[in-house]
Amino acid sequence: MQGGMRMFKVIEGGRGQAVQMDDWSEEGHGPSKEDVRREAARRISESGYHLSRIREFATGVPMLASLKYLSLQIDFAAETLSRLDPIPEDFRSDGYWPAG
Template identity: 45%
Template sequence: MHPEDIEAEARRRKRALRLDEWQMREYVTGDPMPLRIRHLCQQIDFAADALARMASIPNDFRDDIYWPPCG
């Protein structure tokens, strides 16, 4: 496992939140994205950073147990 794999998983999880759409909406309308989405993205970044810093990245790093709940 490589840090790039973790970054890809973080991007996948952000795509599932439709982050690009929220950012575009914020840019076009001036209305901020919901705090829930912003906080989830921060938590995803924190989880990705923590996983990437591990001496041995777990083979199952894509498992939901390592990531914030997005439901």
């Protein structure tokens, strides 16, 4: 290639999802209730809640009360955030969510 022109190939890895999730910022629209619900689901999943629930079902050993409580707190935060108009663009910030 002469003239200093270079070809670059865009490799989509983890950014593909991040870009898709933030499409609203480029469209001039704020985040939606569905965006908030996805963030809540992500946080619940990362807490280990689902694995603990499966373990409880399979073994009969109750899940930790703190995990149940955290799940309720995350659900409450999501419900509260999704009622705001507009929903803050930084709604994924840890300041809006309970600490696990």
